[in-house]
Amino acid sequence: MQIRRCAVLLMEPRETLGLDLSSMFSGGSALSASLRWVGLAPHLDREVDLTDEQVAALGRIGQTVWQPRAVLEEQHGAELVADLLQAGVLVADAPAGEPPLAAPLAHVRQRDDTLRAQHWRPLSAVAHMFSRWRGMQSESGMQFPTFDELVKVYGPPPPPVVARGAADTAIALPAPAADALDAVLLRRYTGRNFDTTAQVPLALAARLLQRTFGAQDQRMMAPDAYVLKKTSPSAGGLHPCAAYVLAQRIDGIAPGLYHYHPVDHQLEPVQALTAGQAHRLAQVAVADQQWFADAPFMVIVAARVVRNFWKYRNHAKAHRALLLDAGHLSQTFYLLATEAGMGGFVTAAINEVELEQALGLDPLADVVVAVCGCGPAGAGDYVELRSGA
Ligand SMILES: Cc1cc2nc3c(=O)[nH]c(=O)nc-3n(C[C@H](O)[C@H](O)[C@H](O)COP(=O)(O)O)c2cc1C
Known part of the structure; x- marks a missing residue:
């Protein structure tokens, strides 16, 4: 088996805020913040949690050239490679003469190939795939305030118009003719x-x-x-x-x-x-x-x-x-x-x-x-x- 990184992957350090009551009662800040890595890979259509070690490895595995699995295992450890393959951010290929890919790996490969075939700009693909809604209802999440x-x-709100430049240099235009x-x-x-x-x-x-x-x-x-x-x-x-x-x-x-x-x-x-x-x-x-x-x-x-x-x-x-x-x-x-x-x-x-x-x-x-x-x-x-x- 040979492996490469998926075509598009954005790794976001995401902060989650919470209330730290024990710190608050001992005079500290009530606000706690934790950070985790979130992988946004459009071909997967779901977010992937990543460890620091996985992020570092992904930064060293390219998305173009296939590498033998054994080489990557040597560099990053067999468990890390297996986990990233399972997560779908590493993509597998079965060269001629080797057994075909198992169904989950073949599916990831097919999704990654589909993404590549469209010629997306990577950031656009991420923005599109991760801004779609499913199951959104006005009662349950989307607000329609007056x-x-x-x-x-x-x-x-900010004013509807902001004038630019000095008023005395503005050129008055004729009223539009009705048509x-x-x-x-x-x-x-x-x-x-x-x-x-x-x-x-x-x-x-x-x-x-x-x-x-x-x-x-x-x-x-x-x-x-x-x-x-x-x-x-x-x-x-x-x-x-x-x-x-x-x-x-x-x-x-x-x-x-x-x-x-x-x-x-x-x-x-x-x-x-x-x-x-x-x-x-x-x-x-x-x-x-x-x-x-x-x-x-x-x-x-x-x-x-x-x-x-x-x-x-x-x-x-x-x-x-x-x-x-x-x-x-x-x-x-x-x-x-x-x-x-x-x-x-x-x-x-x-x-x-x-x-x-x-x-x-x-x-x-x-x-x-x-x-x-x-x-x-x-x-x-x-x-x-x-x-x-
Ligand atoms: C890109 C876009 C998205 C819009 N989305 C909504 C919407 O989700 N719900 C809604 O009631 N009106 C929506 N509108 C309509 C605007 O609210 C409406 O154009 C605006 O209030 C001005 O009113 P008018 O179109 O009658 O001049 C949308 C308009 C545009 C251009």
């Missing part, structure tokens, strides 16, 4: 009060999908290199963001999950759901934000990272560009919903893990970025911001 409550606890786009731009709002019985007409859902996520044109940039032209910009013109529809009440479309094909303009069934299951998944998707869960038409935006990272390999800005792409798409979606007289929304407060599972996506390859939605407003229409999101 502005009043926030001000009571934190004091007033046709204003009718949509100035009516856009975040809908939080969806009519729980209203259906979205199929033609409307189709227009929103095609004009937001659909290809308006296809161009060949080089032999076998095609890009899609969409109504939103995209880094490198690559449009890695895919749209998955969670249909609750769209005329003629059974409740369920679908992939939107941006060129063929078709919904590809991913999972059929009952109306109840679709509503439950919608609730889970938006981390129990009830005001969004009733939206009859939701779109999960997920970036197929290798489409972007093909060009922006191991690139410091690539992950940011994916998120910006999704933001542009969501604004276009909002505007189309507004044009149709509906409230729209976007949220990043989502349970990515449950969505990945429902859609059958591997988070190393497909980044669930945001959930958008829209629908006709119920009575009372406009509901103001409830969260600090």
Whole structure:
């Protein structure tokens, strides 16, 4: 067997604070702090506790060149090597002629290979994999304080605007001329009060999908290199963001999950759901934000990272560009919903893990970025911001 370190590993010295009552009663500080090493390896999708000795060894085992197990055991001890293999931060390879890897080692190897194949920037991979939510509910963890409550606890927020430079050098600009786009731009709002019985007409859902996520044109940039032209910009013109529809009440479309094909303009069934299951998944998707869960038409935006990272390999800005792409798409979606007289929304407060599972996506390859939605407003229409999101 030969071994190397996993492709990406961030070792974090993490501090845990506690109350030291005995020290407090003897006149010392009540605050105690303990430190431990936590390994963040994106291919594992879980944190790993590491000892000082293991951290030191990992700092001396490279992630590119395979080394015979016996050599590493000689240098670091057989037990340490076995423990790190089991933890998944060392990766094994069975050269030709040797017995194949046992299932757990083969699994780690496959996850590490998958990560390598995407061309992630290491810090971006760590940030993505360890900022996903699973099982988050507004009641059980995510707080939605009102502005009043926030001000009571934190004091007033920083002002909305900070002037830069001397006022007497500022150049006054003419008032914007009114034009046709204003009718949509100035009516856009975040809908939080969806009519729980209203259906979205199929033609409307189709227009929103095609004009937001659909290809308006296809161009060949080089032999076998095609890009899609969409109504939103995209880094490198690559449009890695895919749209998955969670249909609750769209005329003629059974409740369920679908992939939107941006060129063929078709919904590809991913999972059929009952109306109840679709509503439950919608609730889970938006981390129990009830005001969004009733939206009859939701779109999960997920970036197929290798489409972007093909060009922006191991690139410091690539992950940011994916998120910006999704933001542009969501604004276009909002505007189309507004044009149709509906409230729209976007949220990043989502349970990515449950969505990945429902859609059958591997988070190393497909980044669930945001959930958008829209629908006709119920009575009372406009509901103001409830969260600090
Ligand atoms: C990236 C992003 C994330 C958001 N997340 C949430 C959210 O989790 N919950 C929510 O109620 N609104 C969310 N919103 C909507 C904002 O709260 C809303 O845009 C803001 O209050 C301004 O209101 P308006 O969109 O009606 O102008 C989000 C908006 C953006 C752009």
